[in-house]
Amino acid sequence: MVRYFLFCFCACAGLSLNAQVFSSLDELADQEKQAWIRSLQHAQNRDFQNSADNRSDIHYCRLHWTVDPAVRYIAGEVMTVFEPTESVTSLDFDFSEALSMDSVVYHGQKLLFLRSGNILTVQFQSALPAFLPDSLTFYYQGIPTSTGFGSFEVNNHDGTPILWTLSEPYGAMEWWPCKQALNDKIDSVDVFVTHPVGYRAASNGILRSEIQSGNQLTAHWKHRFPIPAYLIAIAVTNYSVFSVPAVFENDTTHIVNYVYPEKLADAQVGIGENVEVMLLFNQLFGQYPFHSEKYGHAQFGWGGGMEHQTMSFVGNFGYELLAHELAHQWFGDMITCGSWEDIWLNEGFATYLTGLCFNYLRPQYWNIFKADRISKSTAQPDGSVWVDDTTSVARVFNSRLSYAKGAMLLHMLRWKMGDDAFYQAIRNYLNDPTLVLGYARTKDLKAHLEAVYGQNLDAFFADWFYGQGYPSYDIKWSKTPDNQVKIIMGQTPSHPSVSFFEMPVAVKLKNDLQDTLIVVDHTFSGQEFSFQLGFTPTELVFDPDLWLVSRNNLVQEVLATGEPLPEVSIDILPNPAHQQFIVRLKTTDNLELRLSLWAADGKLVHTEQVSVMPGMNELPVTVGALPAGRYAVRLENQLWQVERPILLH
């Protein structure tokens, strides 16, 4: 993991901006996975869903940290306003055993507390009543643990120290006492960071002040939106700061950026391109949720990114990386997955939204994006988007399933429902007052999709969310001389958990001059479809616009009887020709054929019967004086037909 990450980071640093349009999906996923692996080592087998107890609702935290980027050390004062949801005599908080708790102060008095591993239990002198807001303050210090890319890291850029945090999902407790479970957002926070002068501190929300006292500077960041512990972060170094306006419907969101001075030019280009992405997401999904405060980026010592609320931390300024982290502000931050089983509500959406940037803003990359995610999703025959084992870090942040297949699940919903219904349902989900600024499960999204679509999506989710694998299509198609086309569509699922993937399927029928797109509702393997075309197709293209997750598809033209086409190869010599030419035809069969010549206006100008034998046949054709121009030579029998162009002069 480490070597892979370092390789990516160095490689990205050396690439041109153009080459940074795409961030490797593995890179994004693996980097997000790092946080899990590290934090798992501290999780001490506690339930992944839950850590500190749920008997209180956290309303507010006033977080004051004193740090120096040159030193791995933190001193903290955390005032927490909480409301017991039942009468309690004690409360548990997540807090790393590596840190020292100096005191816990309640109404001016020190409380007793117990430490057990990474749980800190505060003991009140008498029972606190339910539903009465109260507060306590923690005073602590120490050297935060770090086992890799850190919940709390100090390192260097260009010789200058930098300190940064990345808590997802269990790292917050490594540097402050908190509640890490995915069921209670802190309603608002104030963050104070005191650090030596010469540095600047980036964090969530709005910068209210930077006040110098001696050789120390204290930055005050204020954030008035609900936030889970893992999305609170700080970064401190000798940042250059600049702001870019994103104007949407007469409202300006400031994109405030804390970047390394030596990367300022790169940052200005990359973040400049992020404005169009924010405007696109605003149009598709409603205005950026924290526009009354700000959006921003803080550069940190990682190749990837982390979607800290209102202030994404990024290692570079690649187009896709910045789009991914911005997308998380709607999907992951404003609405957070309520269980790690549903991580695709964060990562599938963020991945798909980067695709939508290509779809609408940079269409030259759209098919590449889809083909890559389809290929990734189907790289193995098994695996569901639903996380069946949340104790497995690798499984939760699996780039194939939670990122690529999660994104394509959304793409297939869009295909099935149509753009209008799909986007309306997603907007309804984002506006649901029971979900906004809180947590959601997959069933919550599904209910919104069904309400707009007007149909039950149980089967779809059974196949594509809970089910594993993907379909392989086997398509046999035939045409008659009067252009009746028949398709027999077979399907084999890659995994026994799904017996059949019911999906609308698009095929394109085409020849050199025209084409038509046909969509069929595929409900069972071996299903037949017939239709009349106004032209003679020479080719069938399966799923030409890449709507489906599928692999190993077979498309075969057959005779109307279902038998294989005769194997023939045809050349016309010379071409262009004058009055006569030779049709050179190689086949493995005995065939009686009609050979005809057709003018560009569709008029038959010559016809004759020919017999061919297995092997190479040379058929001389004399057509006499015809107007110069483009013609078609057609060879056909009752079941089969082929055309070749010829120019006469």
Ligand SMILES: [Zn+2]
């Ligand atoms: Zn992500």
